[in-house]
Amino acid sequence: MIDGLRNLLSALVNRPALGVFPGEDWPAKLQNVLMSVAPTGLDHVTTMMCGSCSNENAFKNIFIWYQSQLRGKAPFSEKEIASSMVNQAPGAPKLSILSFHGAFHGRTLGCLSTTHSKYIHKIDIPSFDWPIASFPKYRYPLEENVRENAQEDARCLAEVEGLIEAYAKKGIPVAGIIVEPIQSEGGDNEASPEFFQNLQKIAKRHGSALLIDEVQTGGGPTGKLWCHEHFNLDSPPDVVTFSKKMQLGGYYHAAHMKPAQPYRVFNTWMGDPGKLLLLESILKVIKQESLLKNVEKTGAKLKAGLLQAQNEFPTLLNSARGRGTFLAINCASTKLRDDIVAALKQKGVLSGGCGEISIRFRPALIFQERHVDIFLDKFRQVLKELK
């Protein structure tokens, strides 16, 4: 047997799942690792294997919560029980999750009904008829377009509210709203704190849960462990999903989202204790080396460099944006974007495209100011060559 796996294997054999047979030290591990970085106000966590399963099961939690409010203290009816078993209402009710154009929330069938970034993810796959609202498209620089962008927020929020009302009338009420703090796969589209504050108000007004999908943004790259901490929401969101940088998947949620009955959200693995150990070490290093502060500092420097680059090459670049090192910039065309990404790669710099015309920057949390200098130097070389 491979030597380095021996300890892990023996640990796993005795403790096959986070949620099922935790050995005596696992509840403490969950508390000291995952709960130590829980978003404020969310004191429950459900662990999963990946981002898609996290969103799928978060949707289930939301549906269960929504129906339990309608049902009150009444038990499940015989009709609900029988109809649920054959995929029909009222047991399998017509409920929806509202999502945004340009969003990416995963590719399993529930998640895919809320994903709208690229058609190749969706074509040929059956979908739930769930509502989709516009996500703000801002003009940059933000400080010169305050009025227009506030109008854009208002337009999108009015659309959200209109869709909630329309789908209620249509008999498919919106049980929850899912939103990324920054639409990542869809083109690094950001929205203002005010947009999220008002989105939460709309959700509360209509009795819909607010799910913030931090699968891409969570874990530190925006300079805070959770991007929505930048938004000063009136109260915590109902659910926050995570995966990727957190090593294992799952969702934090408020106490009111917990189902009254056991085993309604469950699976074989319920996360992976091995990944929790990896996360423990990662969080320790983030703390020891003050990596969130580092992200803030290098992010500010990288963003300043991107703004300078777009001033220097205004026919090539525009709309530098983002938080921390979770940054992006737009190119004049898709071809130019692809050319820049390819030329950077030739110089040893890995970057990535997102949306139609954006380059996204996703350096690791240990990215230093000196790395920014190296990058900006190569970036300028590429821009000069392509000008």
Add this chain to the structure above:
Amino acid sequence: MIDGLRNLLSALVNRPALGVFPGEDWPAKLQNVLMSVAPTGLDHVTTMMCGSCSNENAFKNIFIWYQSQLRGKAPFSEKEIASSMVNQAPGAPKLSILSFHGAFHGRTLGCLSTTHSKYIHKIDIPSFDWPIASFPKYRYPLEENVRENAQEDARCLAEVEGLIEAYAKKGIPVAGIIVEPIQSEGGDNEASPEFFQNLQKIAKRHGSALLIDEVQTGGGPTGKLWCHEHFNLDSPPDVVTFSKKMQLGGYYHAAHMKPAQPYRVFNTWMGDPGKLLLLESILKVIKQESLLKNVEKTGAKLKAGLLQAQNEFPTLLNSARGRGTFLAINCASTKLRDDIVAALKQKGVLSGGCGEISIRFRPALIFQERHVDIFLDKFRQVLKELK
């Protein structure tokens, strides 16, 4: 950092995903580990993290295959592209997966539409309107009920065919059929090789793919690595999903199920190389210690013991059944079943309930004949006490 994880961590950092950035030895590992035990005729594998994601993505493969047959060599139409992005037909077509009453295929929203074992899994969760057929309910002992059970097969198969025709008329054609070789969660309900042979014939006749879900049955407990090897099918099934005993999830599929375009089935992790290493060791031990032969031998002995017990206690037990050590027996009532499981636990034997009145036996592959003796001794003590 925890010592035993150091090697694994460094391996993972350099090779973050099975499907994305495999280091030079990973394709060989996939070949030598996962493909070395592929079901006959299925020479492609797609790796995933868990059983639910395996079924969800297998459904997607089936939908893509189904639509590509209708489309032929034509490209995606503008209308398909645009409508897919907003969850509407024709881009997000109305297609279905036929499943069976009593089935369990996972709990994410697509899978859950094919799961029908317990209402608590399904109630309050929206579902696709997909067809559900009866799964055979046999009379035991099988050899005394040959005619009745063949009629039961015919009844269920006629229902399958009727539903395929009805859902085609309804505008929700059956792109695929999902079935467990033994319905596990639903009560260890088995069906005859002839049932599966004819089910495959029906699937072929109607242009539906056949997906065999071996998440529970795969990995050796039936005495073969894949339970459907017991069925002598005319040709390989189109897709076989796995997880649990295989350590990581995924599905084997035939070449014709491979999408023509890349990235249509994809996610961040695409399985877990760490789990592939665990599986490598497990498969080595299965081979070295001839564990499939062991399962056959101990399974035969355990089954004989169960049959003897039901002869000795005919008012308590009946319908002993199963393959290998993947065995079950029915109790006279749910209460008696629960009492037996509880009393066995008091004597240090872990067993489990499944369905309404069944006890399921799921010993590890290393379960020996002497363990059967110990178990049967304690089982008889319990039955005498409860008689």
